[in-house]
Amino acid sequence: MDASLPGGDRLHAVIPDVTRRPWAINVRKYVVRAKLVADLVSLGSLTAAAATFLEAAWCPA
Structure with missing residues (x-):
């Protein structure tokens, strides 16, 4: 069935x-999919501090 x-x-x-x-x-x-780092924070998967660090560390080519 x-x-x-x-x-x-x-x-x-x-x-x-x-x-x-x-x-x-x-x-x-x-499952809920996140498209932005902010989505991960709102879902509780990432802390705001970790999101800030990742956004600061990200370096587009």
């Missing part, structure tokens, strides 16, 4: 005799 969940995630389930074991269930969750 394949299904879309309300949040857009995907559900895939198989049952015996398709699998060798009992039920197998997979949920594919989509």
Whole structure:
């Protein structure tokens, strides 16, 4: 069975005799993608101080 969940995630389930074991269930969750360093800060993945350092260290070619 394949299904879309309300949040857009995907559900895939198989049952015996398709699998060798009992039920197998997979949920594919989509993650939030950051496009800017500021996005990483707002998501809590990076501190503001680390973002400032990375922006200062970045040197375009």
